[in-house]
Amino acid sequence: MPKMPLTVFLFLLLLSLTTLTTAEIKSLKITDDNRPMILFEKFGFTHTGHVSVAVSAVSVTSTIRRPDPSRHGFFLLSEESLIQVLIELQQNPSFCVIDSKYIKLLFTFRDLSPPLHNSFNQSEPVIAPNEYSLFFANCEADSRVTMDVRTEVYNLDQGGVKDYLSAGLTHLPTLYFLFSCVYLAFLVLWAYVCLTNKRSVHRIHLLMAGLLLMKALNLICAAEDKHYVKLTGTPHGWDVLFYIFQFLRVVLLFTVIVLIGTGWSFLKPFLQEKEKKVLMIVIPLQVLANVASIVIGETGPFIKDWVTWNQVFLLVDIVCCCAILFPIVWSIRTLRETSKTDGKAARNLAKLTLFRQFYIVVIGYLYFTRIVVFALRTIAAYKYQWVSNAAEEIANLAFYMVMFYMFRPVERNEYFVLDEEDEEAAEMALRDEEFEL
Structure with missing residues (x-):
């Protein structure tokens, strides 16, 4: 007792x-x-x-x-x-x-x-x-x-x-539908940019287009899921489609971040063994995390292992977030080492700057969506629970826009904006940076 x-x-x-x-x-x-x-x-x-x-x-x-x-x-x-x-x-x-x-x-x-x-x-x-x-x-x-x-x-x-939706979630169908329209418009704009710069389009840009499509479909299914729950108390099968597109979207997002972080399709057409291992770790872990998410979402807290599944989901998510940062750090280190020997300091400085910016953006995105959004859900009054969902979707959209802008297909992209005449200034900047480190 x-x-x-x-x-x-x-x-x-x-x-x-x-x-x-x-x-x-x-x-x-x-x-x-x-x-x-x-x-x-x-x-x-x-x-x-x-x-x-x-x-x-x-x-x-x-x-x-x-x-x-x-x-x-x-x-x-x-x-x-x-x-x-x-x-x-x-x-x-x-x-x-x-x-x-x-x-x-x-x-x-x-x-x-x-x-x-x-x-x-x-x-x-x-x-x-x-x-x-x-x-x-x-x-x-x-x-x-x-x-x-x-x-x-x-x-x-x-x-x-x-x-049948909680007082703080009754606006979710409208919220998700509006964001799905935004992502569909984003996809059309991305397709236009790719078509007008065909010579600069790489395979990674096609994956990025697929990511936008999966995100839009995921939000449409989320909107329909919440709409039917709101009216009837049951999702009428839309929850199955939601989990399918959620799974594809999350796996594709982490894959795109890892591939961009390794410089695949931009810097080199292949992946090194350690970079392949990161993908082999991240993708199965995301599969496990999505299975845990489905169990939590479909069965609810009444099951005996509900707390355990929550802990599994949290642990796997943290591991994946840490794993996707390694390729970006490796690319930054490789660019710094290459700049000393290949005689292309200006180009390497541009690449190095871009990857550092991308690293900061990814860190900020992970921090906001994992910590700030959780804090909003915890402290927000029950009538305003939708605010955390809106904040998460705004953060997702902002991250997508920044990432897609940084690695958009243009003839003179951020990797090559510096001309050969800037080599001397760039070399001095790299030497100063090395001296400071």
């Missing part, structure tokens, strides 16, 4: 740092589960919010005692009340969350008539607007629960129509 409050405490602490981005009508099956807390949804309610929980085929088993139905139940917990519940758990090791005055208790298994082995449906309005988490609590550490659960959370709009 003493282990249960500590587990609950750690779980609630993790919940306070976690933001769930989807809410749908869900039908779940819990089998022989002894967890003290199971999180089903995290949803932002307006003053017209409703929550409905239906359970059936309920069974509670225990090898030590006869189960007490009042020690098992569903409840809502707001973000503000979470702190109070954590304090109660610290002060009283045997405290049961169901007894807390800071929760909104929906029902316990005592309400099932006859007790257990029956279906029960509880629907209640949420009058106080806030972000709530829907939990199931098992306050008997030695008992195991089996049941079928159907959850439905929604707000009513001005016309009385159900809106």
